Amino acid sequence: MARIIVVTSGKGGVGKTTSSAAIGLGLALKGHKVVLIDFDIGLRNLDLIMGCERRVVYDFVNVINGEATLNQALIKDKRVSSLSILPASQTRDKDALNKENVGKVLEDLGKIYDFIICDSPAGIEAGAMMALYYADEAIITTNPEVSSVRDSDRIIGMLASRSRRAELGLEPIKEHLLLTRYSPKRVAEGEMLSVEDVEDILSIPLLGVIPESQAVLKASNAGEPVILDTESDAGQAYQDVIDRLLGETIDFRFLVAEKKGIFSRMFGG
Amino acid sequence: MALLDYFLRKKEKQVTTASRAKERLQIIVAHERNSRNKQPDYLPQLTEDILVVLRKYIQVSDESFSIKLDNKDGDLNVLELNIELHDEQSNS
Numbered sequence: 001m002a003r004i005i006v007v008t009s010g011k012g013g014v015g016k017t018t019s020s021a022a023i024g025l026g027l028a029l030k031g032h033k034v035v036l037i038d039f040d041i042g043l044r045n046l047d048l049i050m051g052c053e054r055r056v057v058y059d060f061v062n063v064i065n066g067e068a069t070l071n072q073a074l075i076k077d078k079r080v081s082s083l084s085i086l087p088a089s090q091t092r093d094k095d096a097l098n099k100e101n102v103g104k105v106l107e108d109l110g111k112i113y114d115f116i117i118c119d120s121p122a123g124i125e126a127g128a129m130m131a132l133y134y135a136d137e138a139i140i141t142t143n144p145e146v147s148s149v150r151d152s153d154r155i156i157g158m159l160a161s162r163s164r165r166a167e168l169g170l171e172p173i174k175e176h177l178l179l180t181r182y183s184p185k186r187v188a189e190g191e192m193l194s195v196e197d198v199e200d201i202l203s204i205p206l207l208g209v210i211p212e213s214q215a216v217l218k219a220s221n222a223g224e225p226v227i228l229d230t231e232s233d234a235g236q237a238y239q240d241v242i243d244r245l246l247g248e249t250i251d252f253r254f255l256v257a258e259k260k261g262i263f264s265r266m267f268g269g
Numbered sequence: 270m271a272l273l274d275y276f277l278r279k280k281e282k283q284v285t286t287a288s289r290a291k292e293r294l295q296i297i298v299a300h301e302r303n304s305r306n307k308q309p310d311y312l313p314q315l316t317e318d319i320l321v322v323l324r325k326y327i328q329v330s331d332e333s334f335s336i337k338l339d340n341k342d343g344d345l346n347v348l349e350l351n352i353e354l355h356d357e358q359s360n361s
Contacts, residue, residue, distance in 0.1 A: 149294055149298075150297060150298060157302070191285065191286055194287065201294050
């Protein structure tokens with residue numbers, strides 16, 4: 001049985017696609033068969049973050065409409081062979097997706113893959129609802145900032161009322177909090193909500209804390225998910241997320257600001 | 270005195286913007302959670318009334334009847350009635 005995981009947030013620009021890419025690639029690097037699906041119909045971007053934008057021939061909507069087979073549309077990652085990407089369409093209308101046809105695609109993918117990662121569009125419209133409908137687990141990507149936390153809470157409400165699991169009265173979607181763009185220095189100065197604050201408000205289990213990092217922009221510039229940058233704090237934090245998803249218990253890192261010694265201050269280390 | 274002020278101010282500076290953010294969020298999130306789960310006051314009475322009318326014509330047990338008021342994204346309310354009709358009723 002494949003684990004269907006939706007990466008969602010409500011608010012846009014908090015790091016859903018960055019996180020989907022890093023988590024998908026990270027799981028595949030551990031030897032799992034992973035497919036990443038871009039649900040942002042009309043505004044695809046996962047292909048760009050994954051660095052496979054020039055290899056898109058067919059997309060999710062083509063598969064839904066029967067214009068291409070899944071095998072034709074799936075793009076095999078060049079770095080890890082057990083990872084595939086199903087890109088969103090760029091032009092078609094977003095009403096192409098419905099519960100029946102998405103369910104069929106997920107069912108077919110579930111026969112092949114261990115993990116199905118659904119990269120949700122922002123908002124609470126049909127596209128976002130479709131991305132979360134079949135999920136077994138949800139990674140709620142949140143920035144330590146008021147509007148993001150509020151929107152995350154709304155999405156948590158949707159998971160509990162609008163998902164397949166909710167409709168059928170099954171065991172609820174397993175929720176994970178992923179705090180991104182975290183700046184321990186600003187938290188220490190009282191300028192940013194802390195991990196504990198956000199946990200208090202949303203009261204869902206913490207999966208990971210990704211520090212605000214220059215590595216993330218560099219990674220998207222290059223189309224190389226940030227988890228590949230094993231030197232970077234963000235890359236290491238995503239690696240911890242992977243290990244936790246796979247059931248390991250790992251201490252949270254990067255929660256306190258690095259104290260700069262006089263040496264690094266002088267030489268800008 | 271300026272020196273004294275300096276030290277006093279440092280101590281007073283306890284209400285940070287982060288703690289204000291948390292306080293505001295706790296209030297708004299609690300409020301929004303309440304309105305998400307809240308059913309209108311008239312729903313129990315409405316349920317009773319509908320059952321009375323239905324039972325004038327057909328047999329409806331409590332188990333085969335459900336009523337739900339759904340709020341779709343704030344701008345659309347849907348009242349959903351589910352009534353199970355048993356075979357013997359449709360035959361008679």
